Amino acid sequence: MTIYYSEDHEWLNVEGDIGILGITAHAAEQLGEVVFVEQKDVDDDFEQGDEIGVIESVKAASEIFAPVDCEVIEINEDLEGNPGKLNESPESDGWIYKLKISDPTQLENLMDEAAYKELIG
C-alpha cells in the first residue's frame, strides 16, 4: 500500500492496480465547507488529467481530476447525503472514488508525501 499525491491536491492510496482517491486535508481547508460533490458513474473510463467530478463548497466549484488513466469501480455514496465528510475526514471517510488503474507506470509522475508537503509549504 502506497499513498501518492498529485499537484491537484489529491491523494491516491494504491494497492496493486486499485487506488482510492480523495482530496488532501490542505485542499479541503482551502475549499471551505463542502456542500455538494458531483461524481461520475461506476464503469466510466478516464485518462490522466480528465475532469472526473466537481466539489462545490460554500465558496466555489472545484474540479476533481483523474491522477492516472483509470476506470471508476466504486463511488463513495455517503458523500451525497453528507458532503461535509470531505471537511471532517478528507483523507479517510471522505474518500471519493475507488479506481482501477489502467497504467501503473503513470504513478511515477505523482509525488510521495514528503514531496507533497514541500509543495504546500
Place this chain on the structure above:
Amino acid sequence: MSPESISKRTPLYDLHVELGGKMVDFAGWEMPVQYPMGIMGEHNQCREAAAVFDVSHMGQVELHGVNVAAALETLVPASIVPLADGRARYTFFTNEQGGIMDDLIVANAGDHLFVVVNASMRDQDIGHMRDNLIGVEVVELTDRALVAVQGPKAVDVVGALCPAVVDLKFMETVVADIMGASCRISRLGYTGEDGYEVSMPESRAVEITRAFLDHPDCAPAGLGARDSLRLEAGLCLYGNDIDNDTSPIEAQLNWAIQKRRREEGGFPGAARIQQELADGPSRKLVGIKPDGRAPARAHVEVQTLDGRHVGEITSGGFGATVGAPVAMGYVSASAAEVGTKVNLIIRGKAQPATITALPFVQQNYKR
C-alpha cells in the same frame, strides 16, 4: 506592481488578521472572506445571535447644501425631499437608459444628507455627485470606519454600549456616543436580520469593534457569510444582480420608487422606468431554487423545460439557513411566475429548479 494594484486596508485590518481572518482582495480592498468559524458558521451566527462585519470599504459621504434633497432627487428615483430627520432610505443612481449605476443608502442627518455607497463604485459615485449636484458640497469621509452588527442579538450587543439605539426602528439613524466616541448609528443592514451599521472615528474603530466582539453573543463574520446572508434575504448585490444594463423595475425594486417620483419622473432614465412600470418589464429578477443539491452560480443559463433560453443566474450559492442551494437571476416575464419549473444548465447538464418568491428567508427587521 503599480501603486493602483496595491490593495487598500481598513482601520480594522490588523484586527481581522489577529482574529484569523482569511484576507482576500475585494474591490481593491483587503477584506476577510471568513474567519476560523467558517462561512456557514458565521452565517448561522448572524441568523441566530449577532455577527460583526467590517464594511469600512464602503464609501461614506456627506452632502451639504441648501436644497440638497431636491438636488439628489435629480439623480435617484426615491423621494428624498420628504424624508424626515433621522430617517434613511434605500435608493439607486440611475443612468439615462434607466439602468442602475449603483445602489446606496441615503439618510437625513438633519443639516445634511449622509450617503453610503458600494466600495467598488465609490469613486464613480462621488464623481457623479460632484459633477451633477449643483450647489452641493460633496464630502467624502475618509477618517471613519463603518462596522455592521447584524442579527437578533445585535440590539443587545450595541445596546449594551449605547442604550439610545434600543428604541431606534428599522431605517432610523441617530448620532450617539459609544465609549465616548461620537458615532452615527443606523438600524439597517444587508443580511435580512435586525441590526445596525455604526459609522465611527477610525482612531477608535478597533477598540469599539473589540467591545462588540466581547459580548458573548457576538462573533466576527466575513464577506462569504455576508454574501450568503444577503442572497437568502433576496437583497441585490451591485455588479451581480443589478448593473448599468438592468432597470430597477426588472430588478423588482419598484417599492423603492415612491408614488410622487413615479408620476413626476425627473430622474435619469425616467422614460424607460415609467414605461416598465406601466407595461411590466420584459424580464424579471426572481428567486430560483435548484430542486437538487448542486449549487447554481452566477452566469448559469436558465432554460424552459423544452430547452428554450429564458434567462441567467446572477447570484447563487448555498443557503445555510434554507439548508439547500439558492439563487436569483433574470428570466423572461413569461417564465417569472412563482412555481414555474425551469432547467439550469450546470456544467452542460440540465438540472431542474423552481422559480421561487424572494426572500428565501423571512426578513426580521424591527419595524
